[in-house]
Amino acid sequence: MIPAGPEPSEPAADTLPGREFFVLVEVDPDGRMPQQMRRDARKYEQSEGDDERDAIAAQWTRIWMTTGGLIGDPAAVTTRPEFKAMWPRLRALPKGSRVLDGGCGRGEFTVWLTRAGYPTLGIDISHAAIAELQSAYPDAEFAVADIRETGFADQSFDAYFSWGTFEHFEEGLDRVVREAHRLLRPGGLLFVSTPFDNLRSAIHGTLREPWIREPNGPTRFYQWRLTRAELATALMQHGFEIDSVKIILKRHGLQRWIQSALGLDEITTPVKAAARALSPVLPAVVAGHMILAVARRPAKL
Numbered sequence: 001m002i003p004a005g006p007e008p009s010e011p012a013a014d015t016l017p018g019r020e021f022f023v024l025v026e027v028d029p030d031g032r033m034p035q036q037m038r039r040d041a042r043k044y045e046q047s048e049g050d051d052e053r054d055a056i057a058a059q060w061t062r063i064w065m066t067t068g069g070l071i072g073d074p075a076a077v078t079t080r081p082e083f084k085a086m087w088p089r090l091r092a093l094p095k096g097s098r099v100l101d102g103g104c105g106r107g108e109f110t111v112w113l114t115r116a117g118y119p120t121l122g123i124d125i126s127h128a129a130i131a132e133l134q135s136a137y138p139d140a141e142f143a144v145a146d147i148r149e150t151g152f153a154d155q156s157f158d159a160y161f162s163w164g165t166f167e168h169f170e171e172g173l174d175r176v177v178r179e180a181h182r183l184l185r186p187g188g189l190l191f192v193s194t195p196f197d198n199l200r201s202a203i204h205g206t207l208r209e210p211w212i213r214e215p216n217g218p219t220r221f222y223q224w225r226l227t228r229a230e231l232a233t234a235l236m237q238h239g240f241e242i243d244s245v246k247i248i249l250k251r252h253g254l255q256r257w258i259q260s261a262l263g264l265d266e267i268t269t270p271v272k273a274a275a276r277a278l279s280p281v282l283p284a285v286v287a288g289h290m291i292l293a294v295a296r297r298p299a300k301l
């Protein structure tokens, strides 16, 4: 039982009290202690070389090329849970507010938000992806940059979001979170999603589920998986105030679980149907695929 703290007064709509997460850091609702992120490995591809940065860029360029190309569809953005979490907060900012998309991938969010009146800079480490995006979407702004060290001026953005990218550095999240804090103006908003260390992966981590196939041969670091308290802690340690950290993509996580339990190479129609049936009866903590934090760089007093 988590001891209840003093009852907070009703916060103003634009304040982020972070109270929930001071409690979370003491008692992790996901069942593990903070700061013990779990690592996932992936197959070592010799062609990617040994430099981590080059390898990540080569990996994602290859993934995009083999799964529909380097250009995303901006119209698909509004169906994503990340959009649903971010848009109500973003649209409350004045039109023209400057936004950063860190690890923009196929650029859908950058284009959609720019067209909605929030000029967004999409940055990615993949030169190939950025070159394609620049020629496909001349009305949006894209640049090659490393989110750990962008070179942009202090406090140049009103909001910063990054989906599924902060977790890809073996060194951990410190540098990327510190850089996010530097880039945001006081009061600026941060939205971050990372993989969730759900119950399924916790079981796998301790029992080594026999039905899960590990990559054959040599591997290299792929990503960290975090609990909600770990993500909150990683942000708070660099000065962010936390509004919420929520589990997202439960059904997708279930699909991946069923797929791997059956030893399938892809998510088939029956797998989707099974996940759809199970999703309402299983809590998100069991199989949620990602977590999404909403945080703020505190405004100056």
Ligand SMILES: C[S@@+](CC[C@H](N)C(=O)[O-])C[C@H]1O[C@@H](n2cnc3c(N)ncnc32)[C@H](O)[C@@H]1O
Binding pocket: 056, 057, 060, 061, 102, 103, 104, 105, 106, 123, 124, 125, 126, 145, 146, 147, 148, 162, 163, 164, 165, 168
């Ligand atoms: C999981 S994908 C997410 C893409 C996109 N945000 C989305 O939600 O569809 C991770 C992306 O981060 C990019 N990335 C990885 N490391 C990066 C870094 N250090 N700086 C900038 N982008 C990086 C990859 O090239 C890839 O496009």
